[in-house]
Amino acid sequence: MDIKEHAEEIWFIIMLLLVATFFTWNVYYILTGKSFSLRYGLPCFSGLPPEAQEAVKYFESHPPPAGQYSEVVNGILVVNLTAVQYKWVPNVIIVNKSEPVVLIINSPQVVTGFYLRLPNGIINVNNVPGIPSYVYFVTPNQPGNYTWRDAEYAGYASSYMTGTLEVVQ
Amino acid sequence: MKLLDKIKNIIIPKDTLGVVWLYTLGSVFWLAVAGIAAMNLRTYLTYPANSPSVGELYYSALTIHGWSGIFGFVQFAPAAIIAFAMYKSKLSVIHTKLMALYFWLGSIFLAIALAGSPDMGWYMYPPLAIESNSQFHAFLFYTTPALMGMAYLFLTLTFILQTASYITLIVDTYATKPPNEKLNIFAAYGVAFAIVIAITLPALAASTLWYTLHFFAGVPVNPLLWALLFWFYGHPVVYYVPFPLFGALYYYIPQFAGRPLYSEKWARWNIYLLSIGSMLIWVHHLQTWPLPIGLRIWVNLSTLILASGSGLTVLNLGLTILTSQKYNWKDPVGMGALIALVGFILAGVQALVLPENSINPIFHNTYYVVGHFHLMIWTLIVMGFVTVFLDMLKTTFAGFNFSEHASKWMRIGMIWWTAPFLGVGYTMSVAGYLGLLRRMIAYPTFFQPFNFIESFLAEIGIPGLLITLSIGIFDTLAYASKQTVFSQPPSPSSLTLIKAEEEVKKNG
Numbered sequence: 016m017d018i019k020e021h022a023e024e025i026w027f028i029i030m031l032l033l034v035a036t037f038f039t040w041n042v043y044y045i046l047t048g049k050s051f052s053l054r055y056g057l058p059c060f061s062g063l064p065p066e067a068q069e070a071v072k073y074f075e076s077h078p079p080p081a082g083q084y085s086e087v088v089n090g091i092l093v094v095n096l097t098a099v100q101y102k103w104v105p106n107v108i109i110v111n112k113s114e115p116v117v118l119i120i121n122s123p124q125v126v127t128g129f130y131l132r133l134p135n136g137i138i139n140v141n142n143v144p145g146i147p148s149y150v151y152f153v154t155p156n157q158p159g160n161y162t163w164r165d166a167e168y169a170g171y172a173s174s175y176m177t178g179t180l181e182v183v184q
Numbered sequence: 185m186k187l188l189d190k191i192k193n194i195i196i197p198k199d200t201l202g203v204v205w206l207y208t209l210g211s212v213f214w215l216a217v218a219g220i221a222a223m224n225l226r227t228y229l230t231y232p233a234n235s236p237s238v239g240e241l242y243y244s245a246l247t248i249h250g251w252s253g254i255f256g257f258v259q260f261a262p263a264a265i266i267a268f269a270m271y272k273s274k275l276s277v278i279h280t281k282l283m284a285l286y287f288w289l290g291s292i293f294l295a296i297a298l299a300g301s302p303d304m305g306w307y308m309y310p311p312l313a314i315e316s317n318s319q320f321h322a323f324l325f326y327t328t329p330a331l332m333g334m335a336y337l338f339l340t341l342t343f344i345l346q347t348a349s350y351i352t353l354i355v356d357t358y359a360t361k362p363p364n365e366k367l368n369i370f371a372a373y374g375v376a377f378a379i380v381i382a383i384t385l386p387a388l389a390a391s392t393l394w395y396t397l398h399f400f401a402g403v404p405v406n407p408l409l410w411a412l413l414f415w416f417y418g419h420p421v422v423y424y425v426p427f428p429l430f431g432a433l434y435y436y437i438p439q440f441a442g443r444p445l446y447s448e449k450w451a452r453w454n455i456y457l458l459s460i461g462s463m464l465i466w467v468h469h470l471q472t473w474p475l476p477i478g479l480r481i482w483v484n485l486s487t488l489i490l491a492s493g494s495g496l497t498v499l500n501l502g503l504t505i506l507t508s509q510k511y512n513w514k515d516p517v518g519m520g521a522l523i524a525l526v527g528f529i530l531a532g533v534q535a536l537v538l539p540e541n542s543i544n545p546i547f548h549n550t551y552y553v554v555g556h557f558h559l560m561i562w563t564l565i566v567m568g569f570v571t572v573f574l575d576m577l578k579t580t581f582a583g584f585n586f587s588e589h590a591s592k593w594m595r596i597g598m599i600w601w602t603a604p605f606l607g608v609g610y611t612m613s614v615a616g617y618l619g620l621l622r623r624m625i626a627y628p629t630f631f632q633p634f635n636f637i638e639s640f641l642a643e644i645g646i647p648g649l650l651i652t653l654s655i656g657i658f659d660t661l662a663y664a665s666k667q668t669v670f671s672q673p674p675s676p677s678s679l680t681l682i683k684a685e686e687e688v689k690k691n692g
Contacts, residue, residue, distance in 0.1 A: 023449045030492050038485045056472045056545025057480065100319040101236075124319075125312040126407055128472070128549055132619050139545040141473045143407050144311060148474055166549040166621050168305050169312065170320035171239030174626035 058120070058140035058148030067091055067117045067151045074119070091115045098127040098142055098165065101172035109181045110154045118150040128166030131180065141167055158182050190580075196284050200267055200277040201580055206287055207264035208573060214256025214291075215566075219646070221249035226639040232632045234625040242625050243303035244324055250306025253561075255294055255339070258424050259346045260287065262381060265428040265572055266353050266374035271579070272435065273371030275360045279352050286349040293338040293345070300326030300335045305623065307418060310405045314395055333399025336392045343389035350382040369451055373431025376455045380462060381424055387417035411470060419466035422557065426528070427458055429568035430497055433521055436571065437501050440518030441508035450500045454493050461490035471544040480541050487539035494532060501525050516586060516594040516656070517578070520571030523602050527563020530606065531556060534613055551620045555612030562605040562645075567598065570652060577660045581667075590659035593651060600648025604641040611637050 054062040063071065070088035074095075079086045084105045085094040096118050097104045110116060120129055122142035129148070131138040134155050142148045155161075165176035193202040194209065224245040228234055234242065267277050277283060301324035304313040312320065316327050326335050357375045361367065367375065391414045397403040438445045445451060464486040467479045505511050505522070512518045534556035537543045547553055574594070578584055586594065615634040620627060627635075 023447045027450065027453060027496075030496065031489070034485070034488045034492050038488060041484060042481060054477060055542050056548070057477060057541075058472065058474050059477070061477070125315065126309045126411075130549065130621060137546050137619075139472055139548050141470075143411075143474060146408065146474050164621060164624075167309075168243075168623040170315075171243065172236035174234075174239075174624040175236060 056139055058142070058150060060147075060149045063117065063149055063151045067115070071117055071119065071149065074117075091117055093117045093119065096120045096129075096178075098122040098124075098129070098169070098176070100124050100170050101176050103163075103165075103176060103178040106178040107181060108178070109183060112154055112158060112182050112184065113156045114154045116152055116154060118148075120148040120150065122148075125169045126167050127169045127176070129163060130166035131161060131163035133161055133180075138163075139166060154180070154182050158184055197277075197280045199280065200271045200275075201576075203277045203280055203283045204264055204268045204271065204576060205580070206284060207260050207267065208576060210287055210291060211257050211261035211264055211569075214252045214260065218249050218253035218257060221245045221252065223642070223646075225249060226635075226642055228625060229635045230632070230639050232627050232629050232635075236625075238625055240303060240324060243305070243623075244301045246623065247302045247305055248298060251294070251298060251302065254306055254421060255342065256291070258421060258565075259343075259381075259385070260290075261569060262374075262377065262424045262428050263287075263346075263349050263353065265425070265432065265569070266350075266371075266378050268572060268576055268579075269368075269370040269374035269428065269431055269435075270353070270357055270360075273368040274362070275357055275367075275371060277353065278356045278359060282352055283349055286345045286352070290342045290345040290349075293342040297335045297339045297342070300324070300331065302335070307414060308391075308395075309414075310395070310407045310410050314398055314405060329399045333396050336395040336399065339392040340389050340396055343385055343392065347382055347385045347389065350378045350385070353378045354382065368435065369445070369448065370431040370435035372452065372455060373434065374428045376459050377423070377427040377431075380420055380427070380459050384417045384420040384463060387413055388421075391417070408473070408475075411473070412467070415466040415469045416463075417466075419469060420462045422560075423458070423462045425565045425569065426560070427462070429524065429564060429572070430458070432568060432572050433497075433501055433525055436517060436521040436575070437504055437525065440512040440515060440521065441504050442510065442512070443504065443508045446500050446503040446507065450496055454496055454500075457489060457493035457496075461486055461493060465490055465539070468539045468544070471541060472548045484539060484541055491536070491539075494528075498525070498529055498532070514591060514595070516591050516598070516652070517571055517574050519595050519598055520567050520574060523598055524564050524568035524571060527559070527567060527602065527606075531559035531563055531609065534559065534609075547616060549622055550616035551612045551622055552616030554622050555609045555614075555616060558612065559606065559609030562609065563602060566649065567602060570598070570649070573653070574656050577656055581660060581664055584660060584663045586656065586659050590655050593655045597648045597650075597652030597655065600651065601645050602648070604645035604648075607641045608638045608645070611641070 060068065060071065066089065070091040070093050073088045074086055074093040084096070085092055085108065092110055092114055094108055094116065098120065118129070120140070120142045123144055125144065127142045129138065129140050129142060129150065133152070138150055138152055140148050140150055159182050161180040161182070163178045163180060165173050169176065193199065194205040197203045197206050225242065228238065228242050270277060302322065303324055304322040313322050314332065315322050316332065321327055323332055323335060326332050354375060357371070391410060394403065394405060394410060398405050434445055434451050465483050467475065468483040468487050471480060511522065513522055538547060538553065538556070611634055615631055620631045620634065
């Protein structure tokens with residue numbers, strides 16, 4: 016076989032094989048549980064670590080009294096956060112440094128987004144009416160205030176839909 | 185043919201070139217509306233603390249920008265390019281009156297929907313897009329359920345008419361294709377992507393029909409299912425103009441490189457990768473939405489397949505230029521094609537990280553994405569379309585070519601447009617990476633210098649496009665004014681005849 020004559024076919028097949036290899040590597044990492052990365056940004060309950068899932072189940076079966084939005088369950092702060100036009104309820108969350116946190120975000124009116132930049136990464140999820148979003152993260156190891164925003168257009172005052180994560184000692 | 189007859193032939197076209205010009209000028213009109221609205225937005229964005237009361241005006245301009253850009257320009261321009269590709273491949277548009285009807289009714293219906301001043305954003309997520317209460321009005325002027333339902337009904341009709349125009353182009357291609365003859369690469373891409381448009385555009389019609397039924401028949405709208413349906417159209421729409429333009433680049437670049445395409449086979453196989461791939465990756469727009477992880481894995485694979493096809497396009501065209509003796513960039517058509525290719529590479533590089541599951545949430549809903557897709561529009565789409573437009577001028581007036589002086593200024597205009605907009609695109613992407621969210625009218629003051637730079641560079645760049653187009657048009661009209669009667673460009677059938685005569689002369 017003359018390779019030059021078939022160079023176009025060969026490269027076309029190699030190109031597709033490269034894609035298949037990269038994809039297989041991705042799937043392997045998911046199936047063997049070696050990577051969390053493919054769940055990053057996916058606001059599903061199934062994406063939470065097992066201990067966070069347990070904390071959420073407990074929180075939902077033992078809801079806190081009216082007017083209280085959070086509770087510490089087995090060392091994890093579970094927060095029930097709601098996005099409405101045009102505010103977050105609650106709009107301030109006070110946390111300890113290096114504390115594991117789970118947010119249960121409900122957006123009953125319109126599609127919204129939750130965007131929070133922390134020194135160790137970005138949290139960016141969409142919240143769809145009728146489907147709770149779940150977010151797990153560990154707070155920074157230094158005190159400070161961090162602003163979260165609505166990243167999805169939800170009406171005229173979307174830009175002003177902000178909240179503060181206050182990290183204390 | 186007199187000039188007046190030519191104008192009449194554009195308004196109600198009687199031949200293929202008439203259809204080409206009707207859809208071209210219509211596309212340019214909608215592009216101009218999108219551009220004017222965009223400059224309005226850029227003015228507001230230089231101030232970091234616009235109050236919510238500014239929101240009504242800002243988001244109206246934003247939605248008009250999006251709708252006229254996507255539902256107007258992006259959905260009419262491919263028909264112009266595809267019809268021109270058919271002409272270049274000795275095919276004809278037979279149903280010229282139908283094409284005129286689709287264009288005029290589609291444009292009028294779109295204008296009726298726009299007259300309600302929509303302000304829900306171009307992708308119209310529910311329930312925001314069907315909301316009208318004390319918090320938000322999805323249309324500033326159409327506030328009753330009947331008027332909102334009417335607006336969505338007219339949009340639906342527009343999209344059905346636009347779909348019908350692509351089905352007509354496909355039918356006419358097969359009706360006029362000489363048997364046992366291959367389509368040239370330009371027309372092959374054009375027709376293949378007319379099929380993609382005819383398959384995916386109905387998803388948009390279905391999305392707005394769903395809203396229409398909500399207002400007139402009380403049908404409930406599921407936000408997640410609506411978003412999935414919409415993006416089945418919403419992703420492929422970004423290829424509506426670029427892929428027929430790939431055909432144009434495959435057609436023009438070898439001409440100006442003075443050699444055949446590096447690999448005709450790659451170009452033709454790629455049609456399958458690009459057309460099928462473009463319809464299977466839409467969920468990558470919803471990577472931060474509550475969807476099963478299996479879907480995320482799937483769109484990673486399908487996006488990579490599509491990306492490999494895009495890479496192969498760049499490789500093929502790049503090797504065609506690099507292995508040529510000399511690329512004729514002094515011809516404005518050659519220059520436009522070169523800029524479109526280079527722009528596609530520079531804008532494509534920005535996109536490489538976006539489909540990756542583990543990286544996407546860093547960029548989702550930020551200006552990084554805005555910078556990427558706008559750079560693709562300013563370079564590949566606008567410059568590619570200008571390239572085809574300039575060749576349309578040459579083709580329409582047989583024997584005409586741009587003067588040396590005009591060519592020089594058109595080249596200057598193209599660089600004048602492209603260079604500042606490269607700056608806008610990359611500045612947007614840097615700001616997005618640093619956390620500037622899209623669609624917001626108030627933002628941290630840290631980002632104000634970024635917005636100043638973007639608005640300033642955009643103001644600088646716009647005259648470049650106007651110079652290129654106006655000089656091209658004036659140079660053509662100057663030539664045309666010297667002709668008492670225009671010689672008709674050779675029709676596809678006469679082209680076949682000329683070719684046959686040449687064969688006879690050559691072979692005796």
